[in-house]
Amino acid sequence: MFGIKWTEGSGYEVQEFNTHEFINGVNTPMICRFRKYDTLGDSILDQGKILSFSRYKSVITSKDYKEACQNVYNSFY
Numbered sequence: 017m018f019g020i021k022w023t024e025g026s027g028y029e030v031q032e033f034n035t036h037e038f039i040n041g042v043n044t045p046m047i048c049r050f051r052k053y054d055t056l057g058d059s060i061l062d063q064g065k066i067l068s069f070s071r072y073k074s075v076i077t078s079k080d081y082k083e084a085c086q087n088v089y090n091s092f093y
Contacts, residue, residue, distance in 0.1 A: 017053075017056060017059040017060065017063070018059060018062075018063045019050060020050065020051045020059075020062060020063065020066065021048065021049065021050060021051070022049040022050055022051045022052075026051055028051040028052055028053065028062070029051075029052040030049045030050070030051070030052060031049070031050055031051075031052040032047050032048065032049055032050075033047070033048060033050055034046075034047055035047070035048050071091050071092075072087075072088075072091050072093070074087040074090065074091065075087045075088050075091060
């Protein structure tokens with residue numbers, strides 16, 4: 017649901033997709049590895065784990081959705 021990139025040791029299977037990444041401001045087509053979840057609930061729980069990292073504390077403590085969106089951007093999500 018969130019398009020979380022797969023990493024070794026993440027505890028999830030991997031699934032590759034054709035996608036685009038911005039590299040030096042250029043929209044570049046590529047194949048990327050993403051985490052594969054058994055259920056929608058697993059996806060939501062994993063996203064929650066990621067947002068509990070200290071670098072995203074400003075997102076969790078935002079006063080409204082506008083501030084939260086800005087803080088997601090500021091946190092290099």
